[in-house]
Amino acid sequence: MRFSQSLAALLGGTLMMLSGLVQAERQVTDLAGRTVTLPERVTAIVLGESRYLPALAILEGASVTDRLVGMLPDFEQTDPGGYGQYLDRFPELAEVPRVGHASADSFSLESVLDMGADLAIFSVEGHGPGAHNRALIDRLERAGVTVVFIDFRQDPLVNTPRSITLLGRILGRESEARAFNSFYQEQLERVTSVVDRIPPEQWPGVFLHSRLGLHDTCCETMVNGMLGPLVAAAGGRNVAAGRVPGVSGVVNLEYLITQPPDRYVATAIGSRRYQSSESRSPYVMLGAGVDAESARSSLNRATDRPGLRAVRPVREGDTFALWHHFYNTPMNVVAVQALARWFHPEAFADMDPKATLKTFFQRFQPVPLEGVYWITGDEGRS
Amino acid sequence: MNSRTAGTGPAAQTSATLASQYRHFVFRRLICVIGLAMAAVAALLVDVASGPSMLGLADVVHGLLNPGQLDAGTRVIIQDIRLPYALMAVAVGACLGLAGAEMQTVLNNPLASPYTLGVGAAATLGASLVIAFNLSVFGLAVHVLLPLSAFVFAAAASLLILLLSRILGASVNAVVLFGIALLFGINAVVGLIQFVADAESVQQIVFWTMGSLARASLDKVAIVAGVLVVCLPFSLRNAWAMTLLRSGEEQARSLGIRVERLRLIVLMRVSLLTAAAMAFVGEIGFIGLVAPHIARLMLGEDHRFLLPGSALAGALLLSLSSIASKLLVPGVVLPVGIVTALVGIPLFLALIVGRSRRAAL
Numbered sequence: 025m026r027f028s029q030s031l032a033a034l035l036g037g038t039l040m041m042l043s044g045l046v047q048a049e050r051q052v053t054d055l056a057g058r059t060v061t062l063p064e065r066v067t068a069i070v071l072g073e074s075r076y077l078p079a080l081a082i083l084e085g086a087s088v089t090d091r092l093v094g095m096l097p098d099f100e101q102t103d104p105g106g107y108g109q110y111l112d113r114f115p116e117l118a119e120v121p122r123v124g125h126a127s128a129d130s131f132s133l134e135s136v137l138d139m140g141a142d143l144a145i146f147s148v149e150g151h152g153p154g155a156h157n158r159a160l161i162d163r164l165e166r167a168g169v170t171v172v173f174i175d176f177r178q179d180p181l182v183n184t185p186r187s188i189t190l191l192g193r194i195l196g197r198e199s200e201a202r203a204f205n206s207f208y209q210e211q212l213e214r215v216t217s218v219v220d221r222i223p224p225e226q227w228p229g230v231f232l233h234s235r236l237g238l239h240d241t242c243c244e245t246m247v248n249g250m251l252g253p254l255v256a257a258a259g260g261r262n263v264a265a266g267r268v269p270g271v272s273g274v275v276n277l278e279y280l281i282t283q284p285p286d287r288y289v290a291t292a293i294g295s296r297r298y299q300s301s302e303s304r305s306p307y308v309m310l311g312a313g314v315d316a317e318s319a320r321s322s323l324n325r326a327t328d329r330p331g332l333r334a335v336r337p338v339r340e341g342d343t344f345a346l347w348h349h350f351y352n353t354p355m356n357v358v359a360v361q362a363l364a365r366w367f368h369p370e371a372f373a374d375m376d377p378k379a380t381l382k383t384f385f386q387r388f389q390p391v392p393l394e395g396v397y398w399i400t401g402d403e404g405r406s
Numbered sequence: 407m408n409s410r411t412a413g414t415g416p417a418a419q420t421s422a423t424l425a426s427q428y429r430h431f432v433f434r435r436l437i438c439v440i441g442l443a444m445a446a447v448a449a450l451l452v453d454v455a456s457g458p459s460m461l462g463l464a465d466v467v468h469g470l471l472n473p474g475q476l477d478a479g480t481r482v483i484i485q486d487i488r489l490p491y492a493l494m495a496v497a498v499g500a501c502l503g504l505a506g507a508e509m510q511t512v513l514n515n516p517l518a519s520p521y522t523l524g525v526g527a528a529a530t531l532g533a534s535l536v537i538a539f540n541l542s543v544f545g546l547a548v549h550v551l552l553p554l555s556a557f558v559f560a561a562a563a564s565l566l567i568l569l570l571s572r573i574l575g576a577s578v579n580a581v582v583l584f585g586i587a588l589l590f591g592i593n594a595v596v597g598l599i600q601f602v603a604d605a606e607s608v609q610q611i612v613f614w615t616m617g618s619l620a621r622a623s624l625d626k627v628a629i630v631a632g633v634l635v636v637c638l639p640f641s642l643r644n645a646w647a648m649t650l651l652r653s654g655e656e657q658a659r660s661l662g663i664r665v666e667r668l669r670l671i672v673l674m675r676v677s678l679l680t681a682a683a684m685a686f687v688g689e690i691g692f693i694g695l696v697a698p699h700i701a702r703l704m705l706g707e708d709h710r711f712l713l714p715g716s717a718l719a720g721a722l723l724l725s726l727s728s729i730a731s732k733l734l735v736p737g738v739v740l741p742v743g744i745v746t747a748l749v750g751i752p753l754f755l756a757l758i759v760g761r762s763r764r765a766a767l
Contacts, residue, residue, distance in 0.1 A: 101604035125601055238610055242620060267737045274620070278487050279737040281479045282459035334482035 052193055055183055056148050056155035056173035062194055063142055063170045067091060070123060070141040070169075072131070072152030074099035077110060077117075078389060079176070079354050080145075082188060082204050083197040086390045089114045091195075093139045094123040096131065098151045103349050105295045105313035106393050113391045124152075133160060137167050143194065148175040150352065170194070178249050180356045181212065181257055188354060204354070204388055211357045211380055212257070215364045218371050219259035228286035228367050230260035231335075234272060235348060236290040237306030237326045242277040250351040251291060251359070258363035259371075260287065277331045284336035287367060291348035292399075294322060310347040312395040319345070319399040327401065343401035350397070355384060362398045435711040438704050442718040446496065449725035453492035456729055458737045459483060486623065494622035494686070495728035495742070496721040497630040499693055501683035503720020504634070504641060505676040506694030507701060507713055511648045512672040514578050514655070519694035520680035523567060523585025523673075525560050526691075527592040529684040532559030534596050534611045538603035553626075553685035560684065563588060564677030568670055578655070581669065617690035617743030619728055626686040633682035637675050638717070644668060645709035652707045692746045693720050696754050703757045723750050 050062045071077065074095035081088040100107040111117050121139060124131040131153045136144065144164055148155050155161075161171050172194060174187035185205045192201025232255055234244040245264045246252045249271040255262050263285045264275050294307030295314065309322040323345045327338050337343060344366050350359040361377035377398075385392045455463035461483060469476050469484045476484070502520065509518045520526050532555035567588060571581045600608045647668050650658040659665055684690070697720035698712070704719075705711045727745040734740055 235609075238613075264738070267735060269735075273735075274618075274739045274741070276458050276487075276732065276737055276739050277620075278461075278483050279458035281483055281487075282461075331482055331486045334479045334486075336479075339478070 052172075052190060054173045054190060055175040055187055058155075058171075058173065060170060060172050060194075066143045066170075066195055068093040068139065068141045068143070070136050070139075070144045071095035072144060072146035073150055073352070074107075075102065075151075075349070075352055076145060076147070076174070078106070078391075078393070079174070079187070079191070081390050082354060082388045083191055083195050083200045085200070088390060089116050089120065092120055093141050094121045094136055096124050096152045097122045102151075102293075103295060103311055105311045105395060106349075109312050109391050109393055131157075131160065133163055136164070136169070141169050144169050144171045145191070146171060146173050147352075148173050148178055150177065176353055176356065177351050180250075180253055180351065181360070184208065184354050184356060207384075207387065208354070208357050212360060214375060215258060215360050215372075218368070219257070219364065222259055222368060222371060224261070226368075227259050227261045229263045230255050230287045230289060230367065231263050231275070231280060231285035233288065233290040235293045236308055236345070238293060242329075242331055243275050243280065244272060245275050246272050246291075246351075251346070251348075254350070254356060254360050254363060255289075257360050258367055260363060260367045277335070280335045281331075286337070288327075288335065288337040288343050289363070289366070290323065290327065290343065290345040292319075292323075292345045293348045308345045308399075310345060310395070310397055310399060311349065312393040314395045316396045316399060319396045320401065320403060323399055323401050341402045342405070345399050345401075347397040355381070355397075358384060358397070366398075366400075431708075435705050435708065435715075439711055439715050439718065442701075442704070442715055442722060446718050446722040446725060449722055449729065450492055450496050453495060453725050453729050453732075454488050456732055457483070457488055458732075461488070490622035490624050490627055491619045491728060492725070493624070493627045494619050494630065495724040497627055497634060498619075498683040498687050498690065499697070499720040499722070499724030500717040501630060501634050501637075501679040501720070502690065502694040502724075503697035503701070504638065504713060504717040505679040505683070506720070507698035507709075507716035508641060508648070508672045509676050509694070510698050511651060511709065512578075512669045513582055514651070515582060516699070517695070518582070519691075520676060521691060521694065522582070522589070523563070524589035524592050525563050525585075525677050525680045526684060526689060527589050527596065528563030529556040529560040529681055530611075530615055530689060531592050531596050531599075532556040533614050533688075534599045534603075535559075537610045537614070538599045538607045540607075556685045557681040560681030561677055563592070564673055568673060572670070578669075581673070614688045615743075616741040617688040617746075618739075619687055619731075619742050620739060621686055621688070630682050630686065633678060634717070637679055638714070640671075640675060641713050642710065644672065645713055648672075648709040648713075649707060652709075688743070690724070690743050690746060692750055693723055696750050697723055700754060700757055703761055723753070726753075 052060050052062060054060050069080070069091045070093060071080065075098055077088065077095075077099055080092070084090070099110075121135060123135050146153050146155075153160050155173055164171050172190065174190060175183040176187060185208055188201045188204055188208075192198045231243070232245050232251060234246050234251075238244070245262075245268060247262055247264050247268045247270070252262060252265075252271070263280075263283070264273065267273070267275070290308055292308035292310035294309035295311045306326060307322065308319070308326045310319050323343060324341075327333070327343050332338050346359055346362065350356050358377055358381045361372075361375060361380055365372040365375055365377060381397065451463055454466050461480065465480075466484055466488060469480060470489075473481060473485075506519045509520060509522070510516055513522075515522075533552050536552045536555045567581060567584045570584050571577075574580055596611070600611055603611070647658070647663045650661055650663055651665065651668065655665055680694070698716040700719040700723075701712055701715035705715045724742070724746065727742050727749045730749050731740045731742045731745045734745070
């Protein structure tokens with residue numbers, strides 16, 4: 025009696041421990057710091073930002089649309105060139121319901137529930153529902169939809185591998201996630217291992233001119249987040265660091281004229297859609313579907329403004345532009361390489377970021393998002 | 407004889423007192439207006455002299471007098487940055503201050519400002535349309551089309567209000583109610599545009615609504631100043647009538663003021679002033695509401711002084727805001743629309759507190 029009781033207690037205890045272990049194994053922490061219990065299986069995915077399609081494709085490969093049941097239309101809006109190439113390869117994307125518009129408020133909970141989604145992938149912050157949309161998250165979870173947050177923009181170089189690992193676990197694509205992450209770390213270390221040996225006083229002062237041409241005011245920049253961390257990783261000293269307290273802010277043009285940066289980097293928000301009205305577009309054109317010639321002429325046109333021309337590197341034609349949407353994609357490591365080459369041409373003379381980009385597309389994308397993603401104003405310096 | 411002297415003596419005395427009282431009245435207000443003008447000029451000079459580079463007022467003045475001796479960077483700083491920002495602050499502030507004072511008087515409503523009647527919202531609508539749909543008419547570039555569209559829409563909004571009020575009788579309530587209805591209607595349309603626009607356009611619209619002097623250039627300053635110079639004499643011509651209107655609509659009517667006509671003319675002028683001010687700097691709230699109150703606290707209801715006083719108070723406020731927006735974080739520009747309230751409210755509260763103290767004594 026006593027023996028059987030203690031045996032039962034022992035067995036029961038073991039069982040509880042085991043189930044606890046299983047439970048713990050089924051739990052992950054997402055990028056918003058939430059504890060998420062992994063679903064048994066995922067059959068219907070909703071993307072809080074459709075710009076995550078390339079990220080999803082790293083894991084899902086050619087079957088990226090198989091489990092996709094809904095998304096926001098920000099991909100086609102902000103990067104029509106890239107979306108167009110995806111659409112050519114996956115015509116069914118046109119049929120994927122858009123569950124809202126370009127904002128969290130427009131996100132339609134009802135249509136998401138109606139299409140039977142079981143996983144919602146959101147961005148910690150961005151154009152879709154964010155981590156602060158508690159009511160929405162709560163309702164989705166009560167309806168049985170697993171909500172998970174990923175991030176490529178708050179702390180891109182740290183959060184990108186974490187996000188990919190997380191997605192790999194949830195989607196049951198852990199080997200794909202590992203393959204990408206080892207590629208990512210390897211490519212990142214090619215830069216950081218060299219940059220670490222360059223003394224900080226040899227780091228050039230960099231001004232990152234965000235969304236050149238968007239406002240006729242000068243000059244918006246990024247510091248803590250988005251493309252800001254990429255500058256530091258590439259061995260650049262952001263001249264707005266310590267002045268702009270948040271993610272972005274406006275730097276006084278006068279400051280840039282009197283204390284000119286060593287390197288000027290504009291971010292390009294123009295894409296292929298502006299090519300028809302090329303001569304009038306105030307933006308730099310980069311990204312999928314853009315060729316080097318129109319990219320370069322758009323950069324030189326965009327920087328040719330009275331005030332900006334007085335900033336030394338711009339005056340000397342020593343300009344560089346980077347695809348703005350690097351701030352929200354796992355491709356960001358390629359941008360680090362491109363910037364590093366621009367900041368320290370000698371130290372990185374044998375590094376070829378274009379080849380890295382090509383490898384990324386070949387190994388991790390079902391679509392070769394062909395195009396030019398960075399450009400120099402002076403052809404001789406590229 | 408006796409009775410005559412007894413009769414004229416006090417009367418002459420009274421009229422002499424009245425005359426000297428009036429002189430005193432005018433003199434005091436004139437001093438206040440001159441004081442405001444001097445403060446505005448001082449703020450303008452400080453604004454021109456402040457920035458992240460070591461360029462002081464003397465350098466700027468020297469640079470203006472001898473532009474040939476400057477290097478390219480300094481020339482850009484003076485001609486494209488310092489001077490346009492500072493002058494634009496003064497011109498826009500004056501336009502909004504004047505427009506606000508006139509608006510408050512003819513609508514007999516202390517909460518009125520160019521934003522109350524949807525004139526400001528209409529300008530935003532005009533700008534949003536250009537931004538969101540990447541419009542290009544007659545091959546004009548966006549930076550030309552945007553202020554133009556803002557102006558056209560602001561003027562159209564005023565005309566619509568005027569038309570409706572004309573048909574239904576331009577009573578104060580009718581005008582205010584039309585304006586408010588228009589304001590909400592237009593805000594809804596702007597919201598709808600933001601809903602269909604792509605993300606970058608939404609950002610740009612939001613940026614426009616924040617207001618910024620960094621869009622200034624000397625030719626734009628000239629346009630805004632031109633509108634102000636054209637409007638101000640007409641405003642002053644209506645000053646007596648508006649002063650009377652403050653004593654009550656019936657009273658003014660019985661003294662021969664054609665109130666409806668006055669209201670229509672003033673609203674037309676207000677929309678012109680507002681649209682000109684907003685077209686180049688975006689939405690800058692608060693000035694049009696508070697500058698008239700600051701002027702009123704200092705100068706009272708006599709519109710000969712109130713109107714220029716309000717314009718000067720607006721210029722002073724926005725100029726101070728411009729200085730603050732540059733100096734709060736060196737090297738970084740804060741949107742001036744955010745700073746205006748932070749600068750204006752302490753000034754406004756100080757005046758109210760000072761007045762209630764005087765009243766208590």
